[in-house]
Amino acid sequence: MSDQYDVIVLGSGPGGYVAAIRAAQLGLKTAIVERENLGGICLNWGCIPTKALLRSAEVFHHMKHAKDFGLAADKISADLDAVVKRSRGVAKQLNQGVTHLMKKNKITVHMGEGRLTGPGKLEVQGEKGKTSLAAKHIIVATGARARDLPFAPADGKRVWTYRHAMVPPEMPTNLLVIGSGAIGIEFASFYNDMGAEVTVVEMMDRIVPVEDAEVSTFLEKALTKQGIKIKTGAALEELKTDSKGVSAKIKGKNGKVEANDYSHVIVAIGIQPNTESIGLEELGVKMDRGFIQIDDYGRTGANGLWAIGDCVPGPWLAHKASHEGVAAAEAIAKELGNKEVHPHPLDRRNIPGCTYCHPQIASVGLTEAKAKEAGYTVKVGNFPFIGNGKAIALGEPEGFVKTVFDAKTGELLGAHMIGAEVTELIQGYVVGKQLETTEAELMQAIFPHPTLSEMMHESVLSAYGRAVHF
Known part of the structure; x- marks a missing residue:
């Protein structure tokens, strides 16, 4: 006999847990399925812990310029292990906060790998075996992961994704950052402030290419002034690693290929949605490059199946996921007969973007x-x-x-x-x-x-x- 709910949310990131809370507020019997940590990537490995790292770097930056404020800060130094420990403590505190919110809103939590087994049906593989769940509506909020270089997958030693960069095994001395979106630029800024030599490679003709051109120009000048090397219109041709570091061949905008050595490399070239092997294909869900196609409220086209967050078309931002979660939960409540709720679709023109570099x-x-x-x-x-x-x-x-x-x-x-x-x-x-x-x-x-x-x-x-x- 399956456990029966009004709504099951697959994934507990800032889209998933917010959707679950809003569904519960609307009187729906709600469950959430999570394979790793409540709060998802954002709270545990993304938005929040990276801001904790960047805050430490900001304070360190100000300490190094204390004289400009009429102050003295002599013999200052950075303890990378302590900086990372603080960041992980912040993530743990927020993870516990989400756990509390689940209990407060009477949301049942099932820890384990979830897979759709049919319309309104989901199976969870947990530590104690398999559990069958059923719901009138299921919201897929499985998020995404960092995209690897096909010829040099991340190993956590020399080639890092954002996740490795948050808990580094050692301090980079000469760091190569591939990609100048928000993630790449934030880590470039952090490690530069912490004392590493940093080089950023971007395929487009300017860094942070989604931003206004004047912003890109200003940022490049500011980062260059801070000592970061910027290579735009450049392509990574080859990347080889050994126990001592990384050798890279980079083709510049002039067509010339330069070879340089680095201690580590951070790959920040986009994301890959976590939509494989969870039963979407069998339900006839439309996909585009792995991203689930939805309407303005999160409907997938398969009866009773919804999707939100980083597993659907972008922009891939936590606040966008949360907004989608609320819209989907309210649309579900309306379909289930709640006449007091009035769901609003997401207006993509009004989604703000923030990058926390310096x-x-x-x-x-x-x-x-x-x-x-x-x-x-x-x-x-x-x-x-x-x-x-x-x-x-x-x-x-x-x-x-x-x-x-x-x-x-x-x-x-x-x-x-x-x-x-x-x-x-x-x-x-x-x-x-x-x-x-x-x-x-x-x-x-x-x-x-x-x-x-x-x-x-x-x-x-x-x-x-x-x-x-x-």
Whole structure:
């Protein structure tokens, strides 16, 4: 006899556990299946522990520049083992928090490998054997893993994925980072601050290629100034490892191939969805390069089967997964007869992106180039950190805030920032976009002084020729 539920969630990352909680809040009998750690990759091996590492690197960076603040910090050093230990402690604390949330919301947790065995049916292979579960609706939230180089798979010794880079067996001396997306750039920034020589290789013509071109240009200059070597328009031709290190052949944009030696390499070239061997094919689920195809609420097309998070089309971000989880749970509740719930589909135009390198990057909406490609006539505002009193007082005068508006309607199309704490500032523009604000409301809003947020106001004013402080 199978255990029967209204909803079963396969995977407990920030999409899965949030979906389970929302389903339980709506009165649905809910279970969650997890093969490793509650909280998934984000809490245990991704978003949170990496930010703990980066915080340590940030503090170390400030210590090295204490003299700039009239302070003395002599003979400072970094203990990589202690930094990693703190990071793992943060992850453990949050894992325990998710465990508490499952109990609080009366969600049954089944630990083990889950596999779909038919419509509304799931089998879990745990330590004590197999358990059969059944549900009116199943949400697949199995996430993704790092994509390997086909000719040099990660070994955890010399070739690392993000997961190895979070618990390094030793401190790299000369590190090669392949890929300049958020993961690659964050680890490049971390290990550079910790004292390694770092080289970043990117196939595209600029780093962080999904960001606005001005942000990419500014970041490359900032990282180069910090001592990081940047190679854009470059391709890795060959990678060989031995007990002493890594030898790499890199083809530059000029067509020449250079050979260099490194102590370690981090591969950050994208993700591979965890959708193999879980029974999706047998249920006729549509896939594209392994990613499950869904509608705006997470429906897969197979009756009663939903999918969210990193196993569906991107952007592959934790907050996007959580939002999808809520939308799916509410849509399920509505299908099961709840007339009080009103699910909303995900609006991909309003998903913010954040990269926690030094300086930080944050953005939402269309870049200037994408807005023009979409046919908009645009007004663009730009305000530099050097024009902001709080930024100067903090000793963080590097960066800018850029805003893109529809010249005809005043609609905020996009916002792009680089500099200190912009990952916190971006939410102001996200809320503005969600409320369909125009430049008029943003201009009339009162921003507190002295704050970094004043630059958001000034950037809007700049787009309309009204900037005050620059």
